[in-house]
Amino acid sequence: MGDLYNKLRVLIVDDDIDDQIFIREAIKHQYPNSELISFYNGKQVLDYMLKKGVCEDFSHEDPHIVILDINMPFFSGFDVLKELKQYSFTNTIFVMLSTSDLKQDIDKAFKLGADGFFTKPDTVAKYRIVIKEIISKRTKLSTIHVEGLVLNLEKELKKPGTNLIRKTYLSEKIMLLTEYLCNK
Incomplete structure (x- = not known):
């Protein structure tokens, strides 16, 4: 793949540590030089993305991908998506991950501007498939x-x-x- 994919910048926003580990493992398996940062609630990622300096160890360039869980403390993934879509993160794709596969959740995610919606897999192998789909979507959008x-x-x-x-x-x-x- 091109240089862009040698070092993806990905924000992972999920309050479930196990899901974060699965996502990180799936991304690192396919894109070992990726720059990953995790947030455990919507407030943390909003502070970061709006440049309030939550994370000093991560470059403040716009991420390539933001993976959002729907159900989190403080702000839901929907709340975060709605807030961030007001700004111009033109090279960033926003993907919702959820245990929910309800049509109303999927419709709401896309209505708010999500670029993808995936039901959370239960194994690292299945996460790898989802990550491949996310990267493919990003390639097309880019x-x-x-x-x-x-x-x-x-x-x-x-x-x-x-x-x-x-x-x-x-x-x-x-x-x-x-x-x-x-x-x-």
Whole structure:
């Protein structure tokens, strides 16, 4: 896989320590250089994501993936998702994990902006399958995002009145993004 996947930044938000261990093991098995950080309730991850400095040992770059349990103390996964979707974490995908497979929970998650919803597996092997699906979804979303950037840059490049320096800059950006897409 590309450089992006050599070091994924993943936030795991779940009050169940066993589930956290399963998720960490599944990610590390497939992506050993991943940067993982765990939170045990919704308040902790909101503080972190909104840059209030809860975790000094983790870079404050936006994570690639946020995995949220639905039922947690202080704020539910739904509450966290609703709050964070107000901000522009464009490269972050939000995935809900729950013991619930109720249609109303799944519908609510997607209505609030989740990029995926998975029922919690009961073994590390099953978690590995879920993690693969999450990464696959992220790859597809990243490709769509980059393709959109290229289209926007191409439109700007064709605007009347764009000066030569700006055109050169835009052309270089388009070339880099196109190269990224070709190497995926």
